[in-house]
Amino acid sequence: MVRKSKEDAELTRKRIITAAREVFLSRGVSRTTLEHIATQANVTRGAIYWHFKNKTEIFHAIREQVLLPLIDRMDDSLTLDGNDDPLTQIKKSLCQTIDDLNDNIEMRETYEIIMIKCEYVEDFSEVLQQILENCSSILDKLVLGYQRAQAQNLLACTLSPLALAQDTHLFFSGLLHMWVKDADGSRFRNQAKSLIESHINLRRKH
Amino acid sequence: MVRKSKEDAELTRKRIITAAREVFLSRGVSRTTLEHIATQANVTRGAIYWHFKNKTEIFHAIREQVLLPLIDRMDDSLTLDGNDDPLTQIKKSLCQTIDDLNDNIEMRETYEIIMIKCEYVEDFSEVLQQILENCSSILDKLVLGYQRAQAQNLLACTLSPLALAQDTHLFFSGLLHMWVKDADGSRFRNQAKSLIESHINLRRKH
DNA sequence: ATATATACATACATTCTTGTTTGTATATAA
DNA sequence: TTATATACAAACAAGAATGTATGTATATAT
Known part of the structure; x- marks a missing residue:
C-alpha cells in the first residue's frame, strides 16, 4: 500500500502523534528515535518525515x-x-x-x-x-x-x-x-x- | 602528563563533575556526550571512564x-x-x-x-x-x-x-x-x- | 630500587541516528 | 483519461556516541 486518501493520511498523522506520545512517555523525548516512533505507529520513517519536519514538531503537535x-x-x-x-x-x-x-x-x-x-x-x-x-x-x-x-x-x-x-x-x-x-x-x-x-x-x- | 597524585586525581574528579554540571545545564542531560564533558573539563573520555562508570553516575555525583x-x-x-x-x-x-x-x-x-x-x-x-x-x-x-x-x-x-x-x-x-x-x-x-x-x-x- | 597499581590518553570497533534521496502506487484534478 | 501531486516505503551516506582495549608515565608501596 502506498498513496492513501486524504482521510487516511490524516489518520496516519494521528497514529504517529499517538505513537510518539507513547514512546516519549516510556523512553523520554531525547532518547526517542524517529525509528522508535515509526515502529510503534506501524509506519516507516518516510511517513514521519512526510508529515513532520522533525521530532520537535511532533512534540509541539x-x-x-x-x-x-x-x-x-x-x-x-x-x-x-x-x-x-x-x-x-x-x-x-x-x-x-x-x-x-x-x-x-x-x-x-x-x-x-x-x-x-x-x-x-x-x-x-x-x-x-x-x-x-x-x-x-x-x-x-x-x-x-x-x-x-x-x-x-x-x-x-x-x-x-x-x-x-x-x-x-x-x-x-x-x-x-x-x-x-x-x-x-x-x-x-x-x-x-x-x-x-x-x-x-x-x-x-x- | 599521565599518572597524578591522589590529590590531583580527586581534583580531576571534581573538575569532571563541575564540567558535567555546566554542560548538562546548557545541553540537557540526554544530549550531553561524554566527549562534551571531557572537553569542558580539559580531559579525555579516558579520565571520565576512570572516575565514573557512565553518565548516570556523574549525574548522581x-x-x-x-x-x-x-x-x-x-x-x-x-x-x-x-x-x-x-x-x-x-x-x-x-x-x-x-x-x-x-x-x-x-x-x-x-x-x-x-x-x-x-x-x-x-x-x-x-x-x-x-x-x-x-x-x-x-x-x-x-x-x-x-x-x-x-x-x-x-x-x-x-x-x-x-x-x-x-x-x-x-x-x-x-x-x-x-x-x-x-x-x-x-x-x-x-x-x-x-x-x-x-x-x-x-x-x-x- | 624495583614492582605494581594508578591515572589517565589514544586508538578502535560497533552500533545507533539522522537527513536525504530515490522509487512507486494511487488518489485526484483537469 | 491522462498527468500530476500525494503519501508514503526503502535504500543510502555520513556522522555521532559508546564502550572497550591498549599504551604509558609515574606515584607509591615494599
Missing part, C-alpha cells in the same frame, strides 16, 4: 492536541456556573483539572512528558516561555475569582486577591508536579481533591 | 554534591532558632532555601538540571522516588512546625497541622519550579520572598 481544548475549557470554567460562589468556582475548576488528568489518557501522558520526560534546551527552551504565559493567564483567572470572593465578603483574610491568586497558583503548580511524579498514587493522586479542599477552606470565612 | 549539605542544613533549620515563633521559623526556613538558590551557583544549576534538563526514564526514574522521599521528610518537618504553632495558638484557621504542612509543601514545590523556569526573574524570582511572606501570613492569627 502533541502539546497542541491537549493544550488547545484545555484553553477553551479554562475560559468557561471560571465564568460559567453562576450558582456557585466564587471560592467554590475556583475549587471546582481546580478539581476539574484533576478529574481530567484521571480520565483523559492523552492529557495525563502529555503532562507527564512535559513535566518529567523532556529536557528544555535548544528547540524546547521556548516551550518554557509558553508555559509561563499559560501560567499568567491562569493567574489572571484566579485573580478575578478572588476579587469576586472579596466583593462578596467570603474571605477570611486580608490578603489581596492577587496575593491569594499567586498562592493558589503556586499551590496548584506544586500539586500538578507531585501528581505526575506520584505514579503509584499513594502520596498525592489519591488525596488531590482533599488537598484542594483544604487549600480553599483556608481562605474561606466561617 | 552532581546531585549528592548539592543534596548532602542540604539535608544537613534542613535538620538545623527548623529545630534551631529558639527565639522565633514556629511560623516565623517556617518562613525563614523557606526563605533560606531561596537565598541559597540565589547565592550558591552549584545548587542553582543542579536544581535547574534536575527540574528542567533531565528526563526521568530508565536509570533516572529511581531519582523520582528519591525526590518523593525528600519531600516526605520536608513535610514531616513542616508538620512539626505547624504543631508547635497550633500549640502556641498562633494559627488563624482550624485546619490540621498536617493539612497546613501539605499546603505549604505544595506551595513551595510550585514556587521552586517556577523559580527555576523564570530565568529572567521578572515573574517569580524577584518576588519569591514576598510570596512566602503572604503564604505564612495567610495562616497567622492577627
Whole structure:
C-alpha cells in the first residue's frame, strides 16, 4: 500500500502523534528515535518525515492536541456556573483539572512528558516561555475569582486577591508536579481533591 | 602528563563533575556526550571512564554534591532558632532555601538540571522516588512546625497541622519550579520572598 | 630500587541516528 | 483519461556516541 486518501493520511498523522506520545512517555523525548516512533505507529520513517519536519514538531503537535481544548475549557470554567460562589468556582475548576488528568489518557501522558520526560534546551527552551504565559493567564483567572470572593465578603483574610491568586497558583503548580511524579498514587493522586479542599477552606470565612 | 597524585586525581574528579554540571545545564542531560564533558573539563573520555562508570553516575555525583549539605542544613533549620515563633521559623526556613538558590551557583544549576534538563526514564526514574522521599521528610518537618504553632495558638484557621504542612509543601514545590523556569526573574524570582511572606501570613492569627 | 597499581590518553570497533534521496502506487484534478 | 501531486516505503551516506582495549608515565608501596 502506498498513496492513501486524504482521510487516511490524516489518520496516519494521528497514529504517529499517538505513537510518539507513547514512546516519549516510556523512553523520554531525547532518547526517542524517529525509528522508535515509526515502529510503534506501524509506519516507516518516510511517513514521519512526510508529515513532520522533525521530532520537535511532533512534540509541539502533541502539546497542541491537549493544550488547545484545555484553553477553551479554562475560559468557561471560571465564568460559567453562576450558582456557585466564587471560592467554590475556583475549587471546582481546580478539581476539574484533576478529574481530567484521571480520565483523559492523552492529557495525563502529555503532562507527564512535559513535566518529567523532556529536557528544555535548544528547540524546547521556548516551550518554557509558553508555559509561563499559560501560567499568567491562569493567574489572571484566579485573580478575578478572588476579587469576586472579596466583593462578596467570603474571605477570611486580608490578603489581596492577587496575593491569594499567586498562592493558589503556586499551590496548584506544586500539586500538578507531585501528581505526575506520584505514579503509584499513594502520596498525592489519591488525596488531590482533599488537598484542594483544604487549600480553599483556608481562605474561606466561617 | 599521565599518572597524578591522589590529590590531583580527586581534583580531576571534581573538575569532571563541575564540567558535567555546566554542560548538562546548557545541553540537557540526554544530549550531553561524554566527549562534551571531557572537553569542558580539559580531559579525555579516558579520565571520565576512570572516575565514573557512565553518565548516570556523574549525574548522581552532581546531585549528592548539592543534596548532602542540604539535608544537613534542613535538620538545623527548623529545630534551631529558639527565639522565633514556629511560623516565623517556617518562613525563614523557606526563605533560606531561596537565598541559597540565589547565592550558591552549584545548587542553582543542579536544581535547574534536575527540574528542567533531565528526563526521568530508565536509570533516572529511581531519582523520582528519591525526590518523593525528600519531600516526605520536608513535610514531616513542616508538620512539626505547624504543631508547635497550633500549640502556641498562633494559627488563624482550624485546619490540621498536617493539612497546613501539605499546603505549604505544595506551595513551595510550585514556587521552586517556577523559580527555576523564570530565568529572567521578572515573574517569580524577584518576588519569591514576598510570596512566602503572604503564604505564612495567610495562616497567622492577627 | 624495583614492582605494581594508578591515572589517565589514544586508538578502535560497533552500533545507533539522522537527513536525504530515490522509487512507486494511487488518489485526484483537469 | 491522462498527468500530476500525494503519501508514503526503502535504500543510502555520513556522522555521532559508546564502550572497550591498549599504551604509558609515574606515584607509591615494599
